[in-house]
Amino acid sequence: MLLSLTFPLLALGALLPIAANNAPEVTRDIRVRSPIAFSAASPLVKTTNYLTLGKKDRHNPRAASSILAKNSSLISLFGSAQFDTNVTFGDQTFELLVDTGSSDTWVIHSDFTCVSQTTSALLTQAACASGPAYTKTPEFVQIPDENFNITYGDGEFLTGILGYENLTLAGITVNTTIPIVDFAAWDGDDTSSGLLGLGYPNVTRAYVGTDPHNDSVHAFYDPIFTTMYKQGLVAPMFSLAIERDLSGPAGYLALGGLPPVDFMEEFTSTPIVITRLANTQKYPVEYDFYSINMDAVVLDNVSLPSAANGTAYSYLVDSGTTLNYFPTELADAVAAAYNPPAIHQPDDDGTYYVDCNATAPGLGLTIGGTTFWTNPIDMIQVSGTDDDGNDICVSGIYNEGSDPTTDKFVLGCTFFQECSCCI
Numbered sequence: 001m002l003l004s005l006t007f008p009l010l011a012l013g014a015l016l017p018i019a020a021n022n023a024p025e026v027t028r029d030i031r032v033r034s035p036i037a038f039s040a041a042s043p044l045v046k047t048t049n050y051l052t053l054g055k056k057d058r059h060n061p062r063a064a065s066s067i068l069a070k071n072s073s074l075i076s077l078f079g080s081a082q083f084d085t086n087v088t089f090g091d092q093t094f095e096l097l098v099d100t101g102s103s104d105t106w107v108i109h110s111d112f113t114c115v116s117q118t119t120s121a122l123l124t125q126a127a128c129a130s131g132p133a134y135t136k137t138p139e140f141v142q143i144p145d146e147n148f149n150i151t152y153g154d155g156e157f158l159t160g161i162l163g164y165e166n167l168t169l170a171g172i173t174v175n176t177t178i179p180i181v182d183f184a185a186w187d188g189d190d191t192s193s194g195l196l197g198l199g200y201p202n203v204t205r206a207y208v209g210t211d212p213h214n215d216s217v218h219a220f221y222d223p224i225f226t227t228m229y230k231q232g233l234v235a236p237m238f239s240l241a242i243e244r245d246l247s248g249p250a251g252y253l254a255l256g257g258l259p260p261v262d263f264m265e266e267f268t269s270t271p272i273v274i275t276r277l278a279n280t281q282k283y284p285v286e287y288d289f290y291s292i293n294m295d296a297v298v299l300d301n302v303s304l305p306s307a308a309n310g311t312a313y314s315y316l317v318d319s320g321t322t323l324n325y326f327p328t329e330l331a332d333a334v335a336a337a338y339n340p341p342a343i344h345q346p347d348d349d350g351t352y353y354v355d356c357n358a359t360a361p362g363l364g365l366t367i368g369g370t371t372f373w374t375n376p377i378d379m380i381q382v383s384g385t386d387d388d389g390n391d392i393c394v395s396g397i398y399n400e401g402s403d404p405t406t407d408k409f410v411l412g413c414t415f416f417q418e419c420s421c422c423i
């Protein structure tokens with residue numbers, strides 16, 4: 001599928017002192033607002049600023065979003081895939097995983113310390129299975145009195161320093177703020193050396209001070225793509241094209257336009273919704289994730305509203321999350337529509353187990369008036385094998401809960417239709 005995300009141009013206030021924030025975890029304000037864009041949507045034109053994507057199979061994939069703390073046995077079982085692309089730091093090129101669910105573009109530093117995710121015990125660097133490491137050069141200018149500290153949804157965590165470096169992505173060079181990671185609990189894939197975070201400034205994870213253990217005050221910064229479009233180097237949109245046929249590139253990331261693919265799909269447009277109210281003066285309009293509302297979930301031929309008591313649920317569009325995370329009533333309805341039905345195991349989380357040979361329901365997601373049908377092969381995913389060597393299968397839809405203030409609904413891999421890895 002081809003997905004393009006347009007950055008509404010934000011009105012920027014003066015760069016005033018940064019507000020304190022002692023609550024790094026997300027709590028949603030139940031009021032959902034649609035943003036007021038400061039310019040019209042960028043035209044849908046192909047660009048020459050694109051990169052090919054490679055597909056990375058990870059035995060222990062991250063649930064992508066930095067903030068999505070998932071408590072799921074599923075995630076540790078999945079042999080899911082992520083995408084990476086080449087990014088040049090100064091004159092050193094690395095493959096980085098592409099993540100629309102976080103905002104920091106970081107690279108591992110040559111002298112980093114690798115620790116255990118569960119015990120924090122010291123490990124060899126090799127245990128983190130990182131790709132090649134970045135070596136600081138005189139061009140790298142460290143930002144004093146700031147540090148980087150992030151915990152991803154699957155429990156991986158990193159700390160490091162921040163500084164300026166010239167980054168080149170899809171032929172565009174920009175001097176931007178980046179974290180350099182020197183302390184990592186990371187389960188790598190042996191080739192990628194970090195992450196390319198394409199989210200908004202609000203989700204960056206820089207803090208005031210030099211000791212990560214003391215982190216409480218955020219030091220927001222403009223991530224790479226924000227820096228590019230603010231400097232007028234690129235139109236404020238990027239797109240991802242995901243290929244199911246892996247005989248060529250696994251897909252494309254295009255900056256400022258559409259990638260060089262032929263497409264017949266109908267485009268739809270929908271506002272990015274603001275799920276929380278701003279309280280920082282530096283970024284007065286607080287976009288955080290790529291959250292959108294859906295009009296409806298179509299189950300076979302029945303259209304179910306994606307709303308509770310008239311309030312629409314919002315969903316994060318996240319290139320790094322494996323499944324779609326739905327509100328309970330919709331997830332239950334989908335599960336019941338498999339033949340035979342998908343079921344929860346006692347004492348389990350939001351996973352629905354399903355016969356690998358089941359018939360999946362037709363699942364359409366109506367966004368901006370257009371219904372996108374999910375490929376049935378993405379509706380049943382192999383999550384592991386049982387003691388007898390038989391496959392264990394799960395639904396492509398996860399039950400996230402029903403509380404829009406605490407639960408994070410996601411359109412992930414099941415929506416992006418790139419789950420062929422798992423079949």
Ligand SMILES: *[C@@H]1O[C@H](CO)[C@@H](O)[C@H](O)[C@H]1NC(C)=O
Nearest residue numbers: 051052053054084085086095
């Ligand atoms: C990154 O660049 C190298 C060297 O040109 C190339 O072999 C590799 O396929 C590229 N990776 C991706 C994901 O395009």
Ligand SMILES: *[C@@H]1O[C@H](CO)[C@@H](O)[C@H](O)[C@H]1NC(C)=O
Nearest residue numbers: 070071072073074347348349
């Ligand atoms: C989920 O979290 C609860 C409470 O923290 C814990 O008891 C349970 O073991 C966790 N489940 C999984 C699958 O990690």
Ligand SMILES: *[C@@H]1O[C@H](CO)[C@@H](O)[C@H](O)[C@H]1NC(C)=O
Nearest residue numbers: 139140141164165166175176
């Ligand atoms: C990037 O910008 C910073 C801050 O203005 C500057 O100190 C640094 O030298 C610049 N780096 C490069 C590579 O131009």
Ligand SMILES: *[C@@H]1O[C@H](CO)[C@@H](O)[C@H](O)[C@H]1NC(C)=O
Nearest residue numbers: 090139165166167173174175
């Ligand atoms: C860094 O990039 C800027 C353009 O953004 C360029 O003017 C400058 O010469 C570059 N610095 C180095 C050291 O390459």
Ligand SMILES: *[C@@H]1O[C@H](CO)[C@@H](O)[C@H](O)[C@H]1NC(C)=O
Nearest residue numbers: 208209210211212213214215
């Ligand atoms: C971290 O906080 C502790 C306790 O407040 C303080 O003693 C220490 O100096 C702080 N460290 C740094 C590097 O600021």
Ligand SMILES: *[C@@H]1O[C@H](CO)[C@@H](O)[C@H](O)[C@H]1NC(C)=O
Nearest residue numbers: 149158159212213214215216
């Ligand atoms: C990251 O920051 C939190 C406080 O926000 C702190 O508890 C944690 O120890 C820090 N991580 C590391 C690895 O220092």
Ligand SMILES: *[C@@H]1O[C@H](CO)[C@@H](O)[C@H](O)[C@H]1NC(C)=O
Nearest residue numbers: 021202218276277278279286
């Ligand atoms: C992001 O924006 C929200 C308000 O929308 C604010 O409460 C929060 O402090 C900002 N920063 C982070 C890191 O969440």
Ligand SMILES: *[C@@H]1O[C@H](CO)[C@@H](O)[C@H](O)[C@H]1NC(C)=O
Nearest residue numbers: 298299300301302303304362
């Ligand atoms: C759905 O399709 C079935 C079989 O074609 C039909 O019997 C049923 O009335 C339809 N339901 C709706 C709501 O259109």
Ligand SMILES: *[C@@H]1O[C@H](CO)[C@@H](O)[C@H](O)[C@H]1NC(C)=O
Nearest residue numbers: 307308309310329402403404
């Ligand atoms: C809708 O409102 C009713 C009555 O206030 C309440 O009982 C119910 O839990 C609400 N449903 C949801 C999904 O919030």
Ligand SMILES: *[C@@H]1O[C@H](CO)[C@@H](O)[C@H](O)[C@H]1NC(C)=O
Nearest residue numbers: 355356357358390391392393
């Ligand atoms: C699915 O069906 C095939 C044959 O049609 C059978 O070999 C396989 O065991 C079945 N798998 C499950 C999980 O029932």
